Amino acid sequence: MEFLKLFISIFSFSSFFLGAKSDHLQHIKTKSLRPNRLFVFGDSYVDTGNIRKSISDSWKLPYGLTFPEKPSGRFSDGRVATDFLARYLGIKSPIPYTWREYAGKERLLYGMNYAYGGTGVFKTIIPLPNMTSQIDYFQRILAAGNIYSPFDLPSSLAFVSVAGNDYATFVAMKRPLAELPALMKLVVDQIEVNVRRIHKLGVKKIAIPSLQPLGCLPGSTAFTSFQRCNELDNAAAKFHNNLLRQAVAKLNKETKPSTFVILDYYNAFLTVFKNKGPEPGVKRFENPLKPCCVGVRSNYNCSDVDEKGEKMYTICKDPKAAFFWDVFHPSEEGWRSVYSVLRKHLQVLLI
Ligand SMILES: *[C@@H]1O[C@H](CO)[C@@H](O)[C@H](O)[C@H]1NC(C)=O
Numbered sequence: 001m002e003f004l005k006l007f008i009s010i011f012s013f014s015s016f017f018l019g020a021k022s023d024h025l026q027h028i029k030t031k032s033l034r035p036n037r038l039f040v041f042g043d044s045y046v047d048t049g050n051i052r053k054s055i056s057d058s059w060k061l062p063y064g065l066t067f068p069e070k071p072s073g074r075f076s077d078g079r080v081a082t083d084f085l086a087r088y089l090g091i092k093s094p095i096p097y098t099w100r101e102y103a104g105k106e107r108l109l110y111g112m113n114y115a116y117g118g119t120g121v122f123k124t125i126i127p128l129p130n131m132t133s134q135i136d137y138f139q140r141i142l143a144a145g146n147i148y149s150p151f152d153l154p155s156s157l158a159f160v161s162v163a164g165n166d167y168a169t170f171v172a173m174k175r176p177l178a179e180l181p182a183l184m185k186l187v188v189d190q191i192e193v194n195v196r197r198i199h200k201l202g203v204k205k206i207a208i209p210s211l212q213p214l215g216c217l218p219g220s221t222a223f224t225s226f227q228r229c230n231e232l233d234n235a236a237a238k239f240h241n242n243l244l245r246q247a248v249a250k251l252n253k254e255t256k257p258s259t260f261v262i263l264d265y266y267n268a269f270l271t272v273f274k275n276k277g278p279e280p281g282v283k284r285f286e287n288p289l290k291p292c293c294v295g296v297r298s299n300y301n302c303s304d305v306d307e308k309g310e311k312m313y314t315i316c317k318d319p320k321a322a323f324f325w326d327v328f329h330p331s332e333e334g335w336r337s338v339y340s341v342l343r344k345h346l347q348v349l350l351i
């Protein structure tokens, strides 16, 4: 209860001096083009196969069941955010960085995905490249000059999905909640440094999702049998999102307006959860908070098997009817719905 009050007061305090208004409604230039390359940084919401097979559930069944019908390193039964954003741009999903040697020349044209599941802007419990290191890889590929030239970058889009694991690590380390606002400030400051660096490298459009309503993730709602979102966790996500909005407003003042764009996951997720009527392209989920795949020994362990190789997880009858795939990640149908809600705001990504 005390925690809740703390957050509500922090939240109202910050919203007081924000007055931030969304820059979604930037008018569209006469000759707008869709970016033709996508460079992706961040975590499991966008990783399409960088994470090593030996350490990740995403390379085990039942991940990938819907698409590509076998595990592909995606943290979902099928496609993830990267795939839907690429589809919006009309390009193929960019090749994961670790697979670049095996990619045909044509596939490299669509950009590259540097994201690793489990990572954040800072060190997380999973020892994989943080966002700074991911940008280092990007910079090295640019410097090598044999795949991309500086002329490719102004027509490219960078996509940054980060911060969730920084906060998950904070929770896992059992840090006192009172320290969270200060951490959030550090995280958003570091995001600002990172995206400014991507811009300096020559990318002229950078999309950053806001944090999804963390309190609605099955990891947070399991205690209520996936019935009710945790308002405290949602308030924390809003606090992060307000800081992010301030940082993006500041960045856009330094550059051309709408160089840095927030994709409003927070409200898009809630819109999908609440959707009762036939909004075109948005699926109605029976209980959107209930994940399709849950472990038997632990909710968290979708892909667990026992010593005899018997499945120690259950999956729902129809993954297309579930918004969440596992306790942290939307299903393919979940992501499809989120991106169909966002679609009308994506014009701001045109260049
Ligand atoms: C990211 O990881 C690298 C390599 O471990 C480390 O040197 C760097 O300080 C980290 N960056 C941040 C912002 O934590």
Ligand SMILES: *[C@@H]1O[C@H](CO)[C@@H](O)[C@H](O)[C@H]1NC(C)=O
Pocket (backbone or CB within 6 Å): 295, 297, 298, 301, 303, 304, 305
């Ligand atoms: C999760 O599954 C792995 C095997 O896939 C197992 O080693 C681990 O102990 C399980 N964790 C929990 C919490 O059940």
